[in-house]
Amino acid sequence: MISVRTMLAAASLCVAASVAAAGDVAPGAVKFVDGEVAGSLTSAAGDPAAGRKYFADRKLGNCLACHVNGDMSEQLFHGEVGPPLDGVAERWTPEQLRAIVANSKAVFGPDTVMPGFYSLEVGENVRKDLVGKTILTAEQVESIVAYLATLK
Amino acid sequence: GWLAAPAGAEPVNDDLVIDGEIHMTTRTKAAEGMPFDEVLSGWLFRTDETRMLEADSFQNPGMLYVERGEELWNKVEGEAGKSCASCHGDASKSMKGVGASYPKWDAEAGRPINVELQINNCREKNMKAEPYKFDAAEQKALTTFIKHQSLGDPLGIDLAAGDMQGWWEKGKDLYYKRTGQLNLACASCHEQYNGKYIRADHLSQGNVNGFPTYRLKQANMVSLHNRFRGCIRDTRAEFPAAFSDELMALEVYVTWRGTGLSVETPAVRQ
Numbered sequence: 001m002i003s004v005r006t007m008l009a010a011a012s013l014c015v016a017a018s019v020a021a022a023g024d025v026a027p028g029a030v031k032f033v034d035g036e037v038a039g040s041l042t043s044a045a046g047d048p049a050a051g052r053k054y055f056a057d058r059k060l061g062n063c064l065a066c067h068v069n070g071d072m073s074e075q076l077f078h079g080e081v082g083p084p085l086d087g088v089a090e091r092w093t094p095e096q097l098r099a100i101v102a103n104s105k106a107v108f109g110p111d112t113v114m115p116g117f118y119s120l121e122v123g124e125n126v127r128k129d130l131v132g133k134t135i136l137t138a139e140q141v142e143s144i145v146a147y148l149a150t151l152k
Numbered sequence: 153g154w155l156a157a158p159a160g161a162e163p164v165n166d167d168l169v170i171d172g173e174i175h176m177t178t179r180t181k182a183a184e185g186m187p188f189d190e191v192l193s194g195w196l197f198r199t200d201e202t203r204m205l206e207a208d209s210f211q212n213p214g215m216l217y218v219e220r221g222e223e224l225w226n227k228v229e230g231e232a233g234k235s236c237a238s239c240h241g242d243a244s245k246s247m248k249g250v251g252a253s254y255p256k257w258d259a260e261a262g263r264p265i266n267v268e269l270q271i272n273n274c275r276e277k278n279m280k281a282e283p284y285k286f287d288a289a290e291q292k293a294l295t296t297f298i299k300h301q302s303l304g305d306p307l308g309i310d311l312a313a314g315d316m317q318g319w320w321e322k323g324k325d326l327y328y329k330r331t332g333q334l335n336l337a338c339a340s341c342h343e344q345y346n347g348k349y350i351r352a353d354h355l356s357q358g359n360v361n362g363f364p365t366y367r368l369k370q371a372n373m374v375s376l377h378n379r380f381r382g383c384i385r386d387t388r389a390e391f392p393a394a395f396s397d398e399l400m401a402l403e404v405y406v407t408w409r410g411t412g413l414s415v416e417t418p419a420v421r422q
């Protein structure tokens with residue numbers, strides 16, 4: 001009984017937090033074709049200035065944990081687990097960048113350590129309050145992609 | 153400006169000699185079946201200042217906990233009216249090498265136990281005293297004291313005893329199992345990317361030879377199961393209880409990975 005109740009409680013929490021804003025593509029419905037996600041995950045265009053903030057925010061993208069980014073010289077300590085993102089917009093199209101950020105495994109294969117930021121393919125024993133939730137919202141992914149597109 | 157993590161930052165090429173006397177093995181040939189040629193102590197991945205603190209026992213803050221542990225060793229507690237010393241005498245003799253050989257198979261419990269649980273066994277059965285709770289200050293101090301008696305001895309556990317091999321297998325599975333919303337395994341950080349910076353942290357091979365370690369960030373001793381839990385929590389996963397089957401299996405497996413490294417307890421880490 002107790003476990004059913006906890007499950008229901010957890011489920012309703014998820015619904016509250018992960019229901020996409022009206023018009024968002026749900027995480028399970030994102031279409032990856034040849035390493036690209038063609039259309040926006042939201043109905044609006046991403047905001048590069050907001051994306052820059054999400055990129056650095058340790059509670060959101062925390063991308064600096066693993067990537068050097070010369071555009072963020074105001075931030076101390078850039079990680080080096082992944083490649084530097086300087087000039088990344090010259091190497092990848094926005095459609096490819098969207099696929100990489102939404103679910104890097106769909107692009108680099110299942111062994112990459114880069115987390116999928118808009119994906120429900122996660123590891124085991126996910127923290128209870130995060131079950132069924134993505135790391136970033138569709139809007140945050142779009143804004144980060146818009147920001148990455150400025151790194152030329 | 154940002155600190156460019158030195159390109160492909162390698163572990164330093166340095167020798168750890170404690171007080172200019174005790175030569176430590178911080179780099180050694182990996183055990184048969186390991187994915188690396190060489191196993192490396194976490195000491196090699198720390199800054200000059202942190203490494204120097206560990207090399208000088210007068211400056212190593214962890215040595216205060218060794219002293220505290222020695223007091224506990226000699227303290228009579230429990231209904232049997234005994235201290236550890238009543239039965240084991242001089243720890244520098246009776247406990248020499250012991251810390252380097254845990255986890256050990258405990259036939260009675262039918263599972264491996266670590267030094268913390270052996271202490272609790274002796275407290276309950278031999279002293280008729282209460283077991284220490286996980287991470288009680290006394291547990292950390294006494295464990296630090298006992299492991300310190302093996303300073304410089306090579307880690308080497310007996311996988312032939314009981315079902316240690318089965319627990320090793322289970323620990324290996326856990327080491328490669330991705331957990332949490334971030335979907336990372338121990339191997340993601342400590343096997344695939346050791347030597348790289350993850351934000352401000354220089355990733356090591358995640359060896360256990362320094363535990364309990366003195367962590368400068370926390371200004372306190374950190375037990376091994378506390379560290380394991382912290383690493384698992386960072387993947388945004390629920391983490392297992394201290395001394396649970398999961399963490400004991402991990403301790404068996406990760407200790408084996410560091411076979412041959414010197415016990416450094418109390419190591420100093422960032």
